[in-house]
Amino acid sequence: xxxxxxxxSCGVAAGAVKVYKALEEEIKNSSADIELGTTGCIGSCYxxxxxxxxxxxxxxxxxxxxxxxxxxxxxxxxxxxKAKENECIIGDEDVEAMAKQKxxxxxxxxxxxxxxxxxxxxxxxxxxxxxxxxEMTPEEVIEEVKVSGLRGRGGAGFPxxxxxxxxxxxxxxxxxxxxxxxxxxxxxxxxxxxxxxxPHALIEGMIVAGYAIGASEGIIYVRAEYPLAIKRLNIAMAxxxxxGYLGADLFGEGKFNFDLRIKAGAGAFVCGEETALLESLxxxxxxxxxxxxxxxxKGYWGKPTNINNVETFANIPFILANGGEAFAAVxxxxxxxxxxxxxxxxxxxxxxxxxxxxxxxxxxxFGIGGGIANDKKFKAVQMGGPSGGCIPAEFLDTPIDYKSIxxxxxxMGSGGMVVMDETTCMVDMAKFFLDFTCKESxxxxxxxxxxxxRMLEMLERITEGKGEPGDIEKxxxxxxxxxxxxxxxxxxxxxxxVLTTIKYFRDEYEAHINDKKCPAKQCKELLTYTIDxxxxxxxxxxxxxxxxxxxxxxxxxxxxxxxxxxxxxxKCYEVCRFxxxxxx
Amino acid sequence: MVTITMNGKEIKxxxxxxxxxxxRENNIYIPTLCYDETLSIYGGCRLCVVEVEGARNxxxxxxxxxxxxxxxxxxxEKVVKARKNVIDLLLSNHPIDCLTCEKAxxxxxxxxxxxxxxxxxxxIGEVIEYAVDDANPVIARDPNKCILCGKCxxxxxxxxxxxxIDFVDRGFGATVGTPFNEPISYEICRLCGQCVSxxxxxxxxxxxxEGTRPWEVEKVTTTCSxxxxxxxxxxxxxxxxxxxxxxxxxxxxxxxxxxVKGRFHTDFAYSPDRIxxxxxxxxxxxVEASWDEALDFIAEKLNKIKAEDGPxxxxxxxxxxxxxxxxxxxxxxxxAAIGTNNVDHCxxx
Ligand SMILES: Cc1cc2nc3c(=O)[nH]c(=O)nc-3n(C[C@H](O)[C@H](O)[C@H](O)COP(=O)(O)O)c2cc1C
Ligand code: SF4
Ligand code: SF4
Numbered sequence: 062x063x064x065x066x067x068x069x070s071c072g073v074a075a076g077a078v079k080v081y082k083a084l085e086e087e088i089k090n091s092s093a094d095i096e097l098g099t100t101g102c103i104g105s106c107y108x109x110x111x112x113x114x115x116x117x118x119x120x121x122x123x124x125x126x127x128x129x130x131x132x133x134x135x136x137x138x139x140x141x142x143k144a145k146e147n148e149c150i151i152g153d154e155d156v157e158a159m160a161k162q163k164x165x166x167x168x169x170x171x172x173x174x175x176x177x178x179x180x181x182x183x184x185x186x187x188x189x190x191x192x193x194x195x196e197m198t199p200e201e202v203i204e205e206v207k208v209s210g211l212r213g214r215g216g217a218g219f220p221x222x223x224x225x226x227x228x229x230x231x232x233x234x235x236x237x238x239x240x241x242x243x244x245x246x247x248x249x250x251x252x253x254x255x256x257x258x259x260p261h262a263l264i265e266g267m268i269v270a271g272y273a274i275g276a277s278e279g280i281i282y283v284r285a286e287y288p289l290a291i292k293r294l295n296i297a298m299a300x301x302x303x304x305g306y307l308g309a310d311l312f313g314e315g316k317f318n319f320d321l322r323i324k325a326g327a328g329a330f331v332c333g334e335e336t337a338l339l340e341s342l343x344x345x346x347x348x349x350x351x352x353x354x355x356x357x358x359k360g361y362w363g364k365p366t367n368i369n370n371v372e373t374f375a376n377i378p379f380i381l382a383n384g385g386e387a388f389a390a391v392x393x394x395x396x397x398x399x400x401x402x403x404x405x406x407x408x409x410x411x412x413x414x415x416x417x418x419x420x421x422x423x424x425x426x427f428g429i430g431g432g433i434a435n436d437k438k439f440k441a442v443q444m445g446g447p448s449g450g451c452i453p454a455e456f457l458d459t460p461i462d463y464k465s466i467x468x469x470x471x472x473m474g475s476g477g478m479v480v481m482d483e484t485t486c487m488v489d490m491a492k493f494f495l496d497f498t499c500k501e502s503x504x505x506x507x508x509x510x511x512x513x514x515r516m517l518e519m520l521e522r523i524t525e526g527k528g529e530p531g532d533i534e535k536x537x538x539x540x541x542x543x544x545x546x547x548x549x550x551x552x553x554x555x556x557x558x559v560l561t562t563i564k565y566f567r568d569e570y571e572a573h574i575n576d577k578k579c580p581a582k583q584c585k586e587l588l589t590y591t592i593d594x595x596x597x598x599x600x601x602x603x604x605x606x607x608x609x610x611x612x613x614x615x616x617x618x619x620x621x622x623x624x625x626x627x628x629x630x631x632k633c634y635e636v637c638r639f640x641x642x643x644x645x
Numbered sequence: 646m647v648t649i650t651m652n653g654k655e656i657k658x659x660x661x662x663x664x665x666x667x668x669r670e671n672n673i674y675i676p677t678l679c680y681d682e683t684l685s686i687y688g689g690c691r692l693c694v695v696e697v698e699g700a701r702n703x704x705x706x707x708x709x710x711x712x713x714x715x716x717x718x719x720x721x722e723k724v725v726k727a728r729k730n731v732i733d734l735l736l737s738n739h740p741i742d743c744l745t746c747e748k749a750x751x752x753x754x755x756x757x758x759x760x761x762x763x764x765x766x767x768x769i770g771e772v773i774e775y776a777v778d779d780a781n782p783v784i785a786r787d788p789n790k791c792i793l794c795g796k797c798x799x800x801x802x803x804x805x806x807x808x809x810i811d812f813v814d815r816g817f818g819a820t821v822g823t824p825f826n827e828p829i830s831y832e833i834c835r836l837c838g839q840c841v842s843x844x845x846x847x848x849x850x851x852x853x854x855e856g857t858r859p860w861e862v863e864k865v866t867t868t869c870s871x872x873x874x875x876x877x878x879x880x881x882x883x884x885x886x887x888x889x890x891x892x893x894x895x896x897x898x899x900x901x902x903x904x905v906k907g908r909f910h911t912d913f914a915y916s917p918d919r920i921x922x923x924x925x926x927x928x929x930x931x932v933e934a935s936w937d938e939a940l941d942f943i944a945e946k947l948n949k950i951k952a953e954d955g956p957x958x959x960x961x962x963x964x965x966x967x968x969x970x971x972x973x974x975x976x977x978x979x980x981a982a983i984g985t986n987n988v989d990h991c992x993x994x
Contacts, residue, residue, distance in 0.1 A: 329815070346812055351688040351708035504793060504812065504819025505689045511734035511768075514817040518770035542730045545702040546691045553702070 062095045062139070064088075067111040067171055069102030069257045070250075070289050071412075075109035076128060083132035084112070093140045101258020103171025104162075106412035108155060111171075114144055123156075124149035158410060158429045163391060163417045165399045166214075166375040170258030175293050178300035181261040187306055189381035190268045194312045199229060202273040206377070208385030210397030214251075215241055215333075215370030216448065216475050217550070218463045224367055227357035228274040231365035238276040239361065239368040240267055241338060242283035242290070245330035246446030247497055249477045251401040252371035254413050256283070256290040259375065260297035264321065266374030268306065269381055271319045274367050278320060282338055285325040294323055330447075330501035334549050335368045337503065348503045349549035370475065372401055392418030396462035400473070404430045406480040407437065416461065423457040426480055437482035441565065445474025447494040447501075448554035450561030451487065470561040472554070486583035487566040488573055491559045492520040498555035509552030512543040516559060524584040528574035533563060582644055585629040589645045592633075594619040596641035603633035603642065649715040664706035664717060665693055675719050676728065676757045678845050679794035680707045683900065684803055687795050692731050692757060695719045703727055729761050735792050737766035738773055738817075739846075747785075748847030751859040754792060775820065780828070783852050783909045784841055788820050791848035797821060797840035804902060809834040836905040842892050843901075853889035853909065854881070866893055869907040873969040873992075874898060876907050887911050951983060960987035 066072070066081045081097070088095050103111060108125035112135060115121050122144050124135055131149050138147045164170075173180035181187070193202050207222035228236060240263065244252040256263060267279045283291055298321055301307045309318045324342055331337045332347040339361050341347040360366020376398060380388045389397045396418040402425065404411050409431030416425055422442060426432065433439050441451040450471035452459065459465050466473045481490060499513040516539055522528055540556030547553045563570060572578045579587040592603070592612075597619045604612040604620055611627040614620030622633070634642040646657050649664075651673055658667040663686075668675045678690035686708055694703040698716035703724065711717075718724060736758060743749050758764075775788040795812070798821060802808040809829060813822040823829050841849045864879040877896035881888045890908050892901040913919065923939035924931040934942075950958050961979040963972050972990065979988040 331815075348812070351686060351705065353710070500816055502816035504814070504816050505687075505795075507689070507691050507731050507734055507792075510793065510816055510819065511738055512730075515734065515737065515768040515770055518768075539730070542727060546694055546727050546731070548688055548691070548705070 062093075062117055063098055063115045064095055064135075064139075065098040065100050065113040065115070065174075067101065067103055067109060067113075068099045069170075069254055070287075071102050071106040071254075072109045072111065073289070075106075075126075077110040079129045080110045080112065080127050080132045083129040084136060087133040087136040091136060091140050093136060095136070095139065099174050099176065100172060101170045101175050102254045102413060103159075103258075104167065104254070104413035104415070105155065105159065105410065107410045108151065108412075112149075114139060116144070123151040125151045125155070154431070155410070158431065161424070161429050162415050163399050164415050165379050165388070165391070166255060166262070166372050166401060167258070167413070167415045168379065169262060170254060173259065175258055175260055176296050178261060178297065178304060181259070185382060186261050186378070187265055187304075189378040190265055190272070190306065191312060193269050193272050193381055194314050194317055199273045199275060202269060202381065203229065205381060205385045206273070209376075209380040209388035210385075210392070211373065211376055211380060211388065212396065212463065213370055214372035214376075214400065214475065216445070216472070218473055221369065221373055224357065224369070225270060225273045227355070228276075228365050228367035231357050233365050235364050236274055236276040237361040237364055237366040238267060238271045238274060238279040239335075239338070239342070239356075239366055240279065240281040240283075240371060240374055241333060241335065241368055242281055242287070242371045243326055243330075243333035243338060244284060244287075244371075244475070245328070245333045245501070246448075246475055246477045248405045248479060249403050249446060249475055251403055251413060251476045253287050253290050255371050255375050255401075256287070257293055260290075260293045261301065262375040262378055263294075263371055264297055264301055264307070266377035267321060268311070268319050269377050270367065270369065270374065272317055274365075276367070277318045279322075280342060280361070281321060281323045282326055282332075282342060283323060284328045286328050291323060291325060298323075329503075330497070331503045331549070331551050334551060337549070338368065339366065346503075348505045349551075351548065372476075393460065393462045395464050400461060400476060402476045402478045404478050404480065406443075406478075407434045407482040407485065408432070408480040409434050418462050419460045421458045421460050422452060425461070425478070426457070430480070433480065433482045435482075437484065440481045440483050440485055441487065442481065443471075443479040443490065443494070443558065444477065445472035445554075445557075446477040446479075447498045448472065448550065448557060449474045449477070450557045451481070451490070451565060452561075453565040470557070470564055472557070484581055484583065486524075486579050486581035487562040487569050488520060488524055488579075489581075489583050491562045492517065492524060494558040495520060495555065498551060502551060502555070503549075506546075506548040506552060508543045509547045509549075509555060512539055512547075513552070513555050515539060516543070516556065520559070523570065523573045524579070525586040526573070526577045526584075528570075530574065532574055533567065533570050536560075537563060578645075588629050588631075589624065590622055590627060590629065590631070590633060591643050591645070592620050592622055593641045593643055596639050598639055598641070600638070602636050602638070606632045606636045608632065647711060647713040647715075649711045649713070649717060651717045652719055658711050662711055664695060664697075664704070664709050664711050664715070667711045668706065668719060673719055675706050676760065677707060678753055678757070678792060679796060681796055681799075681843060683894075684796060684799040684843075687799065690731065690792070690794055692728055694724060694727050694731075696721045696724050725761065728757070729763055732758050732761055732763045733767055736763060737768035737770070739766075739792070740772075740789050741765065746790075746847045747850045747855060748790075749858075752847060753845035771817070773817075773820075779852075781836075781852075783836070784838060785850045785852050785855075787848055787850075789848075790846045791821060792846055793819060793821070794845055795821075796843040796845065797849060800839045800843045801834075805835065805837055805839050807833060807835055807837075810840070836909070837903065838905065838908045839902060842903075842908075851889055851908075853912070857881070857883055857888050862888060864891070868968065869903075870966075870968060871906045871910065872965055873967065873972055875969055876903060878903060878907060880911065887914055947983065956984035957987060959983050959985055961985075961989070963988070963990050965990065965992035 068077045110127045112124045112127050138144050203225045211221045212218045242252050307320050311317050326332050332341045334349050336350040337347040356366040392398050399415050401415050414429050441453045443451045452469045452471050456469050463473050495517050499517045502509045504510045540560045543556050572580050599617040609626050609628045611623045675693050677693045679687045688705045688708040693706045695706045696718040697704050778786040841851050862881040862883045869876045876899035879891045879893050894901045923934045925934045963975045976988045
């Protein structure tokens, strides 16, 4: 019998360490013969802390939203033989949501112990690299990746085999392999979950890639804000080295040496851009280099270098172990395999999902994510983070594939999905993302450095009721200019959230500019709070709660808001029990 | 060789050349602010964008290699609009004080604004505000006029190999500065002023030129007399008086490079302490003499010593402040005229 506690960052944040300790204690107290283990994130972050129970017959029972007390109950119930009756058992709906997913890059996450290489090996790990080195030439490995149809998961969706091949063909004795684990999109945690939950998948993927391109050194560039990921990678690398999967002469075939090291990045979004990442790796300020030359021609220290994303690498062992065809069997014509998404925003079941390409956005948000929180109305979903765009309700049935998503004006991106409901102001949302890119611009080129700032200022004015006719056209004009003239992908995509919201929600912009109104009632400066004399009972609660002392009125008298003093905090609206406060 | 078409004209270019290089070789104008042929390619200002048929975006001509069959427009409507936008954005975050700016008439930003008719900035918003740094007697630094072209950073790193300055902070707040924004360290900075000479705007200026308009000076090319390297530069002369030095990029010996002495020490010419005639000591006092008098005096003494004690009783030590040619002549005189090998140079060790 075994109990396994999910201890990814999400689980830990929800209290998994306490749960683990409580289980440990209770197992000891009841002297039950139960083994205790750890695993990574299974993806259902909204259900953390999650505990899996594997009985002697190998059957799994999942307990969710466990805490210290409930953990003890679980042990007691198991000992009493009535585990199935425990109140924390996962609901059917959540089991179903899980069943709709297809797990390739997350195949071991939430199942094996990421700190134990034997569990990875038992799950079929390190078979792919063994096959490569013993049976295949690097060219054959590249061919297998080509058959799989795998495209880069870091954002641009470039065919992975093509990049492998370019680095392989590039002349030079010394070549480098780099893993981009910078993951700077706000709200994205796909790569972190893979590393925390299955670090060996990344390591094996990198060894295969190193073999394919002819590199003997790999570097994992991971943001320093991911301490748990770094810790588990270090453990995994040490174990792999001990078992001979890293180091000199792998599998004793006299063919291939390969080792890895970690470089912790200081957390700048732009350092996820591959050439800025290379600058940072070389110890310089992370500013993008002009391309070409591409990294495959002149990368790290001027040597041919291949850079891939964590999720891209995590798919590689599956492809080499099961064949490219097996991977290509999943997905659509132009987009093969699965894609990870970090579901966030106004959604019931936030977390990490892995779905086959081709699934519709509707199925992900409603079928897996459970729909909109508080049963509000779906308005739009922002895909691709600050570089992406928003997709409105009329495109909910768009299938997840590179081409279809791009046609909406958004991008597949690395997998951020921020769901918005009717209470989200689209101008405000665009402002949020632009504020991010504006701050994260490296400052090297004029359009991005100066242009995003001016766009942001225009949006600020619009949301403060200072917008002017013509502002929308100015935003489009400047946005298009920034997109077409910026040096790197950051600037070339930064205007997207603004441009797509203008495209689909122009009326909201117009309402802000012409009527000085925010239809979603989010832009503070555009709101007016009033008290309806018909409904006001004069209970004084609003006046007592107003931080600006803007409300006058005595007990049992109609209260009134002094608009000059009102700071539009909405406190009166929240506290009035009679619905007498109106907001316009 | 590759064949490309630029503004409808067919051009043959050496393989590996950028679009910008091809254009300049063919006298086709493309404006730049961050490009300098002696420095690494940067691609930051985006002023040099051109339209290339089939390309999704406008391309920066300074970073893009001209490849076979490329069809390029350097001054199309789209290109001009983008350039105006670049200039507009730069001016929107720049003091509009050209009337009193020391750099006026010599400023690349002013030139391109004039060329593309950008009279005034159109974007309203925050404008950077930094303190003007005038602590240094020869270099004035006004970060508000910096357009972040990075030339000063590159020249300091790549030509001077000093790397005393670099970018600090990100995005709109990015500036050129020192580590931890400490005052510049003269342990590291050699005060060579290379940064001043590459700066396209009034952000870095030579204070010796304060009060002098660029069109008021006559440039007189000369060789620096401060050491044996023999750098060529231009003396800038206003009303018969040397104001300061500017580099002469086609100098064979030094290109645009100059050291702190060459660039900033022409003022010694007007020093009241300067000795302008020979002095001969008479009765324990130095007394002014003519050159003939002084040379006769020296010749007579040398001849006397040589006659009485032989040439090896004489030794010569020359100065690092002499030119190469002067040093050569000096050793020649010692060996041929005096007849001794006792000759040395103060910078030998
Ligand atoms: C501003 C910016 C940020 C980026 N951030 C990331 C990142 O955090 N992780 C990542 O894998 N790729 C990121 N990319 C994409 C990389 O430049 C690169 O395309 C990718 O790592 C290639 O890997 P792939 O082919 O496996 O997708 C970013 C690109 C830009 C322009
Ligand atoms: S687009 Fe932005 S992030 Fe990219 S090089 Fe230019 S300033 Fe830097
Ligand atoms: S100080 Fe001058 S040379 Fe240096 S980055 Fe600014 S504008 Fe360019």
